[in-house]
Amino acid sequence: MKAAVIGLGAMGMGAAQSLLRAGIETTGYDIVEEVLDQFAAEGGGRADAAAAAVKGADVVLVFLLNAQQVRSVLFGSRDGAVAAADLGTVFVLNATMGPAEAEALADDLLAAGMQVIDAPVSGGREKAAAGDLTLIASGADAAFDRALPVLEAISSRIIRLGETPGSAARVKMINQLLAGVHTAAMAEAMVLAARDGLDLKVVHDVVSESTGQSRMFESRGQQVAEGAYTPHSSVDIVRKDLGLVAAMAGDLDLPLLRHALALFEDAAAGGLGRQADACIARLLAERAGVELPEKG
């Protein structure tokens, strides 16, 4: 069993390391030299091109940022990874992307004689490093059978969503809708609480144990309460994800989604794109003339 990982960012690197720990021969590729060096130092294979990475691989994990990157690396004239792969290689699409893009990529991979699993991940950097990702995955049984050792090495939970690539991307979009709206709701709640002079740490503690709890309020609300904005995810990433959800929704009017997206677009336009997503609380606070806690 040979695996390749294209894209050694926070998530891809963790997955690649998990494969090495599981004893699976793994070659990595990234455009950043330093991460290739790091992976090679840890015992991984080092490829200087995507096509070289996938050569002879049974399973290829694609951990890129978006569908455009994936298409370019798989089918572009420069990288052309698919052209270099053996027929029947299983391509696992781990990036968060719109379902239309996931379906189009899957169609093109199948047409090129490859197998494909649409498998967006959740869990963040630490879980990736620990091999504890959650995979939502759709694809043919044969592809699953072949890729299973790889999928099990990087994840602690695999939720299968049928044989049609694209279903997993759709469920992931539903999750991103909620995560983004909850982050925006956290910002509204914390700015209101701050304006009224409440102790945000107490608010965070109480709400996290009550009916207003959300995973995002627990995590991002704590950042706002402490004034310490750790970029687990950025304004740009949430803006991108909510934009994909809005594109998927099409003419279905979802006002909370629309306003959460507008908030992240405003934040990005205001230069906060690379900041932690919780920084939209700062944007709301500034607009309202409210002071939030700042660490130090």
Add this chain to the structure above:
Amino acid sequence: MKAAVIGLGAMGMGAAQSLLRAGIETTGYDIVEEVLDQFAAEGGGRADAAAAAVKGADVVLVFLLNAQQVRSVLFGSRDGAVAAADLGTVFVLNATMGPAEAEALADDLLAAGMQVIDAPVSGGREKAAAGDLTLIASGADAAFDRALPVLEAISSRIIRLGETPGSAARVKMINQLLAGVHTAAMAEAMVLAARDGLDLKVVHDVVSESTGQSRMFESRGQQVAEGAYTPHSSVDIVRKDLGLVAAMAGDLDLPLLRHALALFEDAAAGGLGRQADACIARLLAERAGVELPEKG
């Protein structure tokens, strides 16, 4: 130690039963004869008027629906419970109400020689019955010292928020903002998922374990996925709560709050007021021509 409970609805009855279990002599009052009969059958004292219930009580729990009811029962010409209470009786305000109303009631109780604790509860019917409510409570130390056996009998967690009644109501409002927005976000997410043909039970399962999780998505999302709408809370109650939050926010513009409130107002105007709060998913689905699961 003698206690009184005014309002034996789902929450008040559970609290009153918890007091009996703790060996605290407790008199109940409600306008509904049947619940008085039930409480008397369980060993509770039965009062046919609020004034009779509070006579000789050390601590009075007020479990009414809103501030208007509380003011009427405590200070109205018909009920006049405060006029019948001993000086120094501790009134515990358990209803969810706007902070301005909580502060005004507290001021009037203090002016009448009473003690007061602002103590909105969370936890629902089952936790009330089990004595496992969470109390967010603000009030003077002396009032807490006297009321402590009663508060401990009805709750498994008491979060003290300083000596000024009204602080607890403000924190409760922050929680209600989030709970209401999360319920509306659940509706948007489930209607989008249903339109795209996803299995809502799978969506519920995946999101509940991922970054889109919220307490409301877990609870209300399950109702939508199963097509079984159990009225833990109603459209009217959420509409009322979000209206109180909007009043508290005043000129602070919070678009998600505003749109969630509009959705619950539309649902109430459409005759869904007494339905389960999760029914706003049905409203969105109907508007969009999307079918949601229906049980049976």
